[in-house]
Every structure is written in C-alpha cells, then in structure tokens.
Amino acid sequence: GLAADALRTGYHFQPPMHWINDPNGVMYYKGVYHLFYQYNPKAAVWGNIVWAHAVSTDLVNWVMLEPAIYPTAPFDVNGCWSGSATVLPDGRPAIMYTGIDGDGRQVQNVAYPKDLSDPYLREWVKPDYNPVIPPGSGVNATAFRDPTTAWLGPDGLWRLVVGTKDNHRGLAVLYRSRDFQSWAPAEGGPLHHGDTGMWECPDFYPVGDGAQTKHVLKVSLDLTRFEYYTFGSYDHANDTYVPDAALADGERGLRYDYGNFYASKTFLDTANKPRRVLWGWANESDSTADDVRKGWAGVQAIPRKLWLAPDGKQLMQWPVAEVESLRGNHVNITDRLVEAGSYFEVQGLMIPAQADVEVSFAVVGGLDKAEPFDPAWRGADAQTVCAARGADAEGGVGPFGLWVLASDQLKERTAVFFRVFNDDGKHVVLMCNDPSRSSYADHLYKPTFAGFIDVDLAKTGGKIPLRTLIDHSMVESFGGHGKMSILSRVYPTQAVGDKARLYVFNNGETDVKVTHLNAYDMRSAKISTEIDR
Numbered sequence: 068g069l070a071a072d073a074l075r076t077g078y079h080f081q082p083p084m085h086w087i088n089d090p091n092g093v094m095y096y097k098g099v100y101h102l103f104y105q106y107n108p109k110a111a112v113w114g115n116i117v118w119a120h121a122v123s124t125d126l127v128n129w130v131m132l133e134p135a136i137y138p139t140a141p142f143d144v145n146g147c148w149s150g151s152a153t154v155l156p157d158g159r160p161a162i163m164y165t166g167i168d169g170d171g172r173q174v175q176n177v178a179y180p181k182d183l184s185d186p187y188l189r190e191w192v193k194p195d196y197n198p199v200i201p202p203g204s205g206v207n208a209t210a211f212r213d214p215t216t217a218w219l220g221p222d223g224l225w226r227l228v229v230g231t232k233d234n235h236r237g238l239a240v241l242y243r244s245r246d247f248q249s250w251a252p253a254e255g256g257p258l259h260h261g262d263t264g265m266w267e268c269p270d271f272y273p274v275g276d277g278a279q280t281k282h283v284l285k286v287s288l289d290l291t292r293f294e295y296y297t298f299g300s301y302d303h304a305n306d307t308y309v310p311d312a313a314l315a316d317g318e319r320g321l322r323y324d325y326g327n328f329y330a331s332k333t334f335l336d337t338a339n340k341p342r343r344v345l346w347g348w349a350n351e352s353d354s355t356a357d358d359v360r361k362g363w364a365g366v367q368a369i370p371r372k373l374w375l376a377p378d379g380k381q382l383m384q385w386p387v388a389e390v391e392s393l394r395g396n397h398v399n400i401t402d403r404l405v406e407a408g409s410y411f412e413v414q415g416l417m418i419p420a421q422a423d424v425e426v427s428f429a430v431v432g433g434l435d436k437a438e439p440f441d442p443a444w445r446g447a448d449a450q451t452v453c454a455a456r457g458a459d460a461e462g463g464v465g466p467f468g469l470w471v472l473a474s475d476q477l478k479e480r481t482a483v484f485f486r487v488f489n490d491d492g493k494h495v496v497l498m499c500n501d502p503s504r505s506s507y508a509d510h511l512y513k514p515t516f517a518g519f520i521d522v523d524l525a526k527t528g529g530k531i532p533l534r535t536l537i538d539h540s541m542v543e544s545f546g547g548h549g550k551m552s553i554l555s556r557v558y559p560t561q562a563v564g565d566k567a568r569l570y571v572f573n574n575g576e577t578d579v580k581v582t583h584l585n586a587y588d589m590r591s592a593k594i595s596t597e598i599d600r
C-alpha cells in the first residue's frame with residue numbers, strides 16, 4: 068500500500084482526514100480569508116457532503132473550524148453542494164449554495180452569518196424562505212447547481228449564474244433579483260452554452276482595467292473533468308456575453324490548468340491592490356481503496372493570483388506571494404550548462420519532497436534541431452502529443468526540465484519539461500508533466516498532462532522559465548512566468564521525504580543552460596484547530 072503519511076502535503080491545504088472536493092464560498096472579509104470546501108465528515112470517499120470551513124490571515128496558515136453549512140432542512144436534507152459567497156453593500160456576506168432536497172432535486176439556497184461580530188463567521192443561518200431558486204419548468208432538476216458570486220447591475224438588480232444542462236448542452240443561466248431572495252431567470256436565455264455536457268461550477272468575473280476590461284467565463288466539464296474558459300465582452304444592460312472571436316470555445320479552448328485541477332473558483336481580494344485569487348481542487352489519482360486506507364483524499368491547489376496577460380491573449384497565474392513566507396534553506400545555481408543527453412542532481416535541499424523550485428532555462432544550441440511537428444498531430448491536443456513524445460523519448464530541442472520526487476537510482480521520477488517542435492518553420496513549445504515513472508506502485512492512474520505554451524523562443528533568446536511546487540504527492544508547475552500551469556498527483560514509494568531527490572535533465576540533442584536555479588526547502592503550513600489555538 069501507499070505510505071499515507073509520507074504522501075500528505077506540507078503546505079497545500081488539506082484537512083487532517085477524510086474526503087474533500089470543490090473550494091466553496093471563498094472570500095476575504097474584515098481581515099480574514101475564508102475557505103469553505105466540499106467535505107465528507109465520515110469517510111475518504113465522496114458522500115454526506117457538507118461545507119467544511121477554514122480561515123486564514125495569509126492564505127498559507129489555517130485554522131480549521133467546524134463545518135459551516137450542513138443538512139438541516141428539507142431544502143438541503145440530502146447534501147450541501149457547491150456555491151459562492153457575495154459581500155453585500157451593507158457589509159454582510161451572503162452564501163448561495165446548492166441544496167439537494169428531499170426529492171433529490173438541486174435547488175439554490177441562501178445563508179447568512181448568525182453573528183456578524185464573530186470575525187470567523189462560524190455559524191450560518193438559512194432563512195425559512197429557502198430555496199430561493201428552485202429548478203423552474205423545463206430545468207433539469209438533477210443538473211442545476213453551483214451558483215456563482217453575485218454582482219450588482221447598473222439597474223440595482225443582483226445577478227448570478229447557475230450551471231445546468233439541456234441534454235448534452237452545457238448552460239450557464241443568469242438569474243436576477245432585487246432583494247437576494249426572489250430570483251428570476253433572465254428572459255434573453257442563457258448567458259452562454261456549449262455542446263459539451265453539464266457545466267459545473269461556473270465562474271464569471273471581470274479582469275483587466277480601463278478599456279482593457281474583459282469578462283471571464285469559466286466552466287467545469289463534468290464529462291472530461293477539465294475546466295475551460297473564454298473571455299470577452301459582457302453587456303451589463305442586456306446581460307449578454309460575447310467571447311472574443313480569437314478564442315476557441317469548448318474543449319479546444321483555454322484552460323487554467325492542463326492537469327488535475329477542477330471545480331475552481333475565484334474571489335476578489337480587496338486587501339491586496341486588489342487582486343483576483345483562484346482556488347481549485349486536485350483529486351487523487353490513486354485508487355479508492357488507497358484513499359480508504361490512507362484515510363484522506365483531495366487537496367486544494369496553491370491559491371493563485373490571476374490576471375489578464377498584457378497581450379490580451381490569455382489569463383496568467385502565479386502562486387500568491389504569501390507562499391514564499393514558507394521558504395527556508397536556499398540552493399542557488401547560475402549559468403550551468405546541461406549538455407545534450409546529460410543530467411545533474413540539485414544538491415543541498417533537506418527535504419526535496421517539500422520544495423519550491425524556480426529555474427530559468429536557455430536553449431543555447433539554437434533551434435535548428437527541433438523535431439518536425441507531425442502533421443497528424445494537427446488538431447490533436449497537447450496531451451496526445453506528449454503521450455507520444457514523453458520525457459524519455461529523445462528529441463532535438465528538449466525534452467529538458469526537472470525530474471522531481473526522484474529516487475536515488477532514478478527509478479522513480481516525475482518529469483516536468485519543455486519540448487520544441489518545428490511546425491513548418493514555426494516553433495511550437497510543449498510543456499508537459501510525465502508521471503509514467505513516478506511510482507513503483509503499478510495500479511495508479513498516471514496520465515501525461517500537457518499544453519502548448521505561448522512562448523516564442525526566437526524572441527526570448529531561447530529562454531523559458533519554470534517554477535514547480537513539490538509537496539510529497541503534489542507537483543504543481545508554472546511555465547513561462549505563469550502562462551501555463553500543470554498540476555499532477557503522484558505517489559512515489561521510494562522518493563519520499565528526505566529520500567526524494569531533484570534533478571535537471573536534458574534528453575535532447577541540443578545543449579541547454581540553467582541560467583538561474585533557486586530551490587527552497589518549504590516549511591509546513593501551520594494548521595490549527597479551535598481546540599489547540
């Protein structure tokens with residue numbers, strides 16, 4: 068079996084035990100960050116779902132509180148599913164969440180804090196007039212959930228979006244309300260829809276400033292378990308949303324993360340500048356039997372700052388700066404050549420299984436040897452390409468990158484790397500996470516994750532940066548200063564704790580150079596409960 072304790076994360080959010088999934092109701096309120104999340108208080112499998120609750124002043128160290136929202140009434144007797152928080156103009160926060168009622172219908176309910184003078188907002192009250200948004204006629208009552216944070220229109224009406232489906236069509240439906248109690252769907256039809264099955268956990272919010280402001284619509288696809296987003300213009304008067312024409316919609320669209328990252332949600336952090344912060348859930352990729360044995364399942368990704376790229380082509384993400392407060396012992400390497408076909412170990416970390424690594428690569432041998440991009444791959448997704456040309460397939464330019472959570476003989480290792488193709492004279496850069504050798508355990512789900520990263524190596528002088536947050540069973544990577552992220556769950560049996568190692572490798576025919584590498588041991592986040600505070 069897998070070593071349950073050795074695989075628990077040190078600085079990614081996890082409760083002491085049991086199952087977790089979606090982040091819910093994330094907000095900043097009077098100096099405190101709130102993270103609610105889908106939680107099974109009884110077991111390490113999905114079920115008995117309540118909103119567990121944790122609070123923090125820095126998004127890094129957490130106080131675990133009692134569950135905040137749990138079944139108490141006919142309108143949520145079968146479960147309290149995902150939803151969002153809204154801070155109202157009078158300063159009161161409101162939570163909208165999906166309840167599973169006595170008939171198994173999905174309904175939207177509102178809850179308010181019992182005591183506004185409690186800075187932690189421990190107790191929540193559900194008014195008797197719930198549900199406030201039952202599934203109307205023509206709505207699929209078993210696929211109607213996950214209300215977004217609400218926003219106020221220029222006409223003084225509140226708006227929010229609920230995810231649903233109509234046969235195979237995913238829908239984001241907009242509802243309006245004057246008083247946050249009585250809600251009606253916008254007459255103009257759904258805000259957006261796609262031919263991609265149920266849309267879970269929609270999120271809709273502005274990014275950019277001034278003339279550059281865009282609205283982002285993110286949806287979580289129940290069928291593929293990936294998330295996609297578009298951005299474009301939102302007409303506040305008519306509640307219509309038109310994605311930018313240059314962006315692909317649906318499964319060919321952009322993702323926040325090209326790996327194991329789902330049911331995410333953002334909030335506006337008014338304490339800092341302000342910034343928009345993204346939370347997302349990373350599922351396990353071991354077996355259900357492993358989870359039961361481990362006694363826990365599910366982790367939250369590092370909260371990420373999210374913004375619109377200056378070129379307006381995509382969103383960018385970066386771990387919130389507060390995470391760096393956990394950095395300890397530091398290892399630095401400058402201008403080290405990694406010749407074609409070579410590798411070296413990064414020495415000096417005390418616990419390489421719990422580290423933060425920032426590395427900047429430069430292709431110093433030119434791009435001439437880049438492998439031809441197989442025309443058969445046109446239209447295929449990056450994951451397919453990377454599954455065909457993984458970390459161990461020698462290339463022309465790349466694969467080069469990191470081997471993390473590696474055992475001393477390198478039998479276990481997870482590769483995070485770049486690989487450059489020549490597509491009719493245009494260079495295409497693949498960023499990839501290859502876990503195929505991550506563990507001796509043979510029953511694990513080990514999908515290769517990848518994306519095409521928008522970095523023009525001809526313009527950057529061959530330079531491409533990578534940051535990887537390593538946390539025992541988490542490998543969370545950011546390429547190109549936040550242009551692409553890939554989260555992967557791996558379960559080494561040998562490369563655990565201080566036995567794990569870190570390497571830089573180059574499996575290509577072209578030399579690369581590590582211009583800078585800064586690796587840090589990461590202290591564990593402080594997790595306390597009410598009792599030991």
Ligand code: DQQ
Nearest residue numbers: 105148149212267268330
């Ligand atoms: N998880 C929740 C649902 C949501 C799904 C139930 C997404 O509200 O649609 O736990 O992971």
